[in-house]
Amino acid sequence: MIKESIKMSWQNIIHNRMRSFLTALGIVIGVMAIISLITIVQAATSSVTSQFSELGAGKLVVSALGTPLKKGLTDNDVKGLLEIDGIRGVSPTLNFSTDVVRNLMVEENVTVEGRNEMYFTENPKLIGRGRPLSLIDMESKNRVCVINPDLQEIIFPGEDPLGKTLKLKGITFTVVGVIDDEVTTDIVSAIQKSQGRDVSEGKAIIPYQTAMSMTGANSITSLEIFVVDTTRNAEVKADTERVLNQAFNYKEDSFSILDMDSLLDSMNTMLGMMTAMLVGIASIALLVGGIGIMNMMLVSVTERTTEIGLRKALGAEPKQIQMQFLAESIFLSVLGGLIGMLLGLLLSAVVINALDVDFAISMTAIGLGFGFSAAVGIIFGWAPARKASLLNPIDALRSV
């Protein structure tokens, strides 16, 4: 009987091709919107979060603004931080920009970062060629540096920079390593890179202590804390706050801690909420599509009153009549759902391709698209089918 119902509903859909197509269009659009929204947002989310966590998972970024009396953290304060449980290490940062000189070549306003050896252990893929800066470089304030490919191209065009020298603020540094072209370590350049914008900016990294003495700074204003176990982020953060509060005498706004994991969490929550909202809006299209199906089914029941009466006279049970009409509305909306799903995936493939992130067919999206359209068919087909099944055969036959 189910086979017969499907066959009968298929015949009827084919017979009313144009009407069926227009009715299913609502479902097509609704499902297409839902599928493409989910697929696009999921692809974008996973690409952003993977970049994000590459940069910042298990990391607290401390900015010590200091107080009028104490402009930053001392070496002692850093030692205090190192004693916190669950910390793998601390990497202070000192940035300045200066001109890079080599022979007669000058590159103006190059960013110079002072880093310690911890920074390189924490970013093991950073160095493409040569070696990272080591503890010995720090302790003996060696005049060595690591440069990025952009700076290499400007200062050492067509040459191997390893072992060669350049001058920063008049001081001669030996290049010991070159940063890998593919690695990005900060969010700004990561985002720029993900948008396909190539920013050509020279950068050099020198030992932290060397940078301190070059700039005359005597306190640390910025550092990264590497956490052993990210699930214990909150504890480490609380301990860090305690140490920093002591260091700055509980003065308000003297420091801030950026927790990359909780940032990632809240970003994920936000994206999730946005997706839900968009899907909610797209569902309105589906609702309208469902109402369209209901309308068409009601028209169909009215048109086929005599047929229903005849079928009942020939022995059709109310349930069988109901099944026939329900099959028709489910058929119609699932058909629309499948087309919508196909178009939605196509659309999202195009958009995702343009965004330059990885395309992945989302099973959630397919499940939702199929489930939604089947549900719409059942929900909005139910009432018309029931109406048909309850028709009085005499009234139905008399309406000729």
Add this chain to the structure above:
Amino acid sequence: MAKEAEILTMRGIVKSYQMGDELQVILKGINLSVQRGEFISILGPSGSGKSTMMNIIGCLDSPSDGEYWLSGKRIADMNDKELAKIRGREIGFVFQQFQLLPRLTAVQNVELPLIYAGVSQAERNKKALEMLDRVGLTNKIRNYPNQLSGGQQQRVAIARALVNNPTILLADEPTGALDQNTGEQVMGLFRELHAEGRTIVMITHDHNIAKNASRIVQILDGNLTEG
């Protein structure tokens, strides 16, 4: 209660409609017995309640009062689902306006009752073709209703009514939409079916058509009289 050969029994059947304040009694206590193999005509003028009676016989409508047995079953005891089964198995309807489904071919139309009886596709096709052969339409099986003459359409309808081998062939003005000649042919078919042992209940307002039956009952003002 009913005798062996008696397949249809009506006792005191009343059908009334409440029209505003007034109760209109259409059937005023009808008694009727039909034996197996009978060809009976119910004759009456327009508005006398013939179709009302046919609806009750065909289990499409229920009486306001009275008892109705069909093949030994008390119809008042049946629920919707059982009534559907009885209509499918016990009754073969023939309507004045043929009531063929325009989107189905002759053979598909004839198959319809078998679908609801749960007969397999192959078996359905075989039985439908046999029945179309019986009514002389072997060469028209793939025609759609609008590709058939009125008489041919009514013969398809008769084949459809008989395909499930019902207890009663129930016809309401089967010649009403046909010209005299074609109507005569359909009546010839009815007489043949009667000769083969079919039980036929035919409703008509036309005395000449009613004469084809082996027994005539007249309905007038809601009362049934023999002869």
